[in-house]
Amino acid sequence: MPQRPSTSTFANFQRPLYLWNLMIRDSTNNGFFTETLKAYSFIHHSGLHGSTFTYPLLLKSCANLLSIPHGTMLHGHVLTLGFQADTFVQTALVDMYSKCSVIESARKVFDEMPQRSVVSWNAVISAYCRESLMDKAMSLLKEMLVVGFEPSSSTFVSILSGYSSDLNSSEFLLWQGMSIHCFVVKLCLVCFEVSLDNSLMGMYAQFGQMDEARKVFEFSDEKSIVSWTTIMGGYVKVGSIAEAFKLFHQMQHQHIDIDFVVFLNLISGCIQSKELLLASSVHSLVLKCGCDEEDSVENLLITMYANCGNLTSARRVFDAIIGKSVLPWTSMIAGYARSCHPEEALGLFRRMIRTEIRPNGATLATILSACADLGSLSIGQEIEQYVFENGFELDQQVQTSLIHMYSKCGSINKSREVFERVKNKDLTLWTSMINSYAIHGMGNEAISLFEKMTTSERIKPDAIVYTSLFLACSHSGLIEDGLKYFKSMQADFAITPTIEHYTCLVDLLSRVGQLDLALDAVEAMPPEVQAKxxxxxxxxxxxxxxxxxxELAAAKLLNVSPRNSTSYVLMAHLYNSVGKWKEANTMRNWIDGKGIVKECGWSQVQVSG
Incomplete structure (x- = not known):
C-alpha cells in the first residue's frame, strides 16, 4: 500500500522542480489529494513555479476534493504564468470546474481555449449531463461534430448517464437516448466498450424499456459486475422480480463474484414481492457472503422483513447492528409505523432520542405518521416542539407530515397554520393540505387551493394531487367539479387515470345517487381496475x-374477486335492510362455506389524554 507523504517530506525547499513534480504525481495517483496541494504550497512559498506538468495534477486534486477555493487560486497562477494556450492545463481547468459544478466557469474556460481536444469537449458535456442539462449537452455534441471532432465512448457514457439520472422521464428523452444508441452503433463502439454498454442498459432501465436493455446485455462481449447489477436493478424497478432472480442464479452458475450491490437489488425485489420465504433465503445468502455488515444492506433487510410482515426478524436485524447510525433507527421505526404498530414506533423513537443519535427529517416524518395513525394530538404536538427546538422547521418533508398528522388528529386549523408558515412550498406540501381539506369534507377549500397552486403559483399537478382533489369533490358532493377535473387532468396535463382516480370517480357519482352513470363509468374502465x-x-x-x-355489481365483483368478504357483507346488509332475510342468510352462509374471514375495521382518536 502506498505511504501517505508526511510533512517532513516537504521540508527541503531546495529540491529541484522535477523532484517536486514526481512527488506531486505520486501523491495524486495514490489518492493523497490534500498532500498534493500541501506540496504545491511548499513549492509556491519557496519561490518556485509549477510547470504544465504540475498544474493538471493539482487541478485533478482540486476536482477530487471539490475544492473551488484552491481551484480558483490555481487558475490565477495559471493565468499569471501564461499557460492559457496549453491544452492540457486548460482541459484540466475545465474538468475541475465541471466536477465542482461551476458550469459557467467551465464553459467560459472552454470557450476561450485556442485549441481543444476530445477530452476538453467531454469535460463540458459531462458537466451539463451531471446537472441534467441534457439540451445543452446535446447542443454541444452537435457543435463538436460540426467542427470535426469524433466523439469517444466517454462522450456517450456521460450523455447516457445524464438520461439515466434524469427523474423527469419522458418519451422525448427516451427518443433522444435511442438516437444516441443508433449513433453509437454507427461508430461501432457498442458491444466492445463495457462502460458504454452499461450506460445504455442504465438508460433503458430508467425508462422501463427492459427488452431493449436486455438486448444490449445479451450482445455485450464483456460483462462486468456493473452490467449484471444494472440489468437486475432494471428488472426490480419495473417489478419483474422473478427475472431479476433468474439473472442472479445465472450469475451463480457462471461463478461471477457477487458484491453487496447485487444483494441490494435482490432485497429490493423481496420488499416488493413481500414473500417471507424468499426474503429469508436472500438473508441467508447475505450472511454467507459476508455482506451483512454493509450499512445499506442492513437498512434494507429491516425494511424487507417489515414489508413481509415479520417484525420480529426485522427487530432481530436491528438489534444485531453494532454502532447504529440514524438510518437503521429510521428503518425500524418506519417498519413499525407502516405495519400498524404506531405505539412500538413511538417507543423506539423515545429510546433513540435518549442516545447520542439525532433523528433526521425522514425519522421525524415517519414518527409524525405514527402519531397520525394513533390519533394522538398531544404526542404530535410534542414532536412539533422537538422539530422547532432542533432546527427542522424548514424541512418540507417534516412540515408535510405535520399537516397530515394534525389533519388526521382532527385539527384542520393547525394543519392550515403549518401550511401557511412554509415558504417556497413544493407540490407535496400543496397536496398534503388539499388532502387535509378533502378528508374533512371541505371540498370548496380544496378546489380553491388547487386553483391557487396551478394558476397563481404555476405548479404543475401530478396524479397524486388529483386523487386528493377527486376525494374532496366526492366527500362534498361536487359532481360537476369532479367531472370537470377528471377531463382536465387528461386534456390539460396528459395524466393517465389510475385505479385511484377511477375509484374516486365512481364514488363521486355513487354518493349523489347517479348509480347508472357510475356503472357506465365502471364498464368503461380497463378490466384490471374494475374490481376496486x-x-x-x-x-x-x-x-x-x-x-x-x-346484485349486478356484486355479481361482477364476485366474478373478478371471489374471496372478497366485503362484497358478501354489503349484500347481506342490503338484503337485511329491505327485509330479504333468506337472501341475507345465504350471503353469510357463503362466507362461512368458502372459509372467508371478514377483516375487522377500527379507528382511534385521543380524547382527554
Missing part, C-alpha cells in the same frame, strides 16, 4: 336501496 371501482358502487347501492343494481 365496483366496491364503492356496491356500497352506494346499499345506501340508496337499489337491490337490482347491487
Amino acid at each position: 371501482a365496483l366496491g364503492p358502487l356496491l356500497s352506494a347501492c346499499r345506501i340508496h336501496g337499489n337491490i337490482e343494481l347491487a
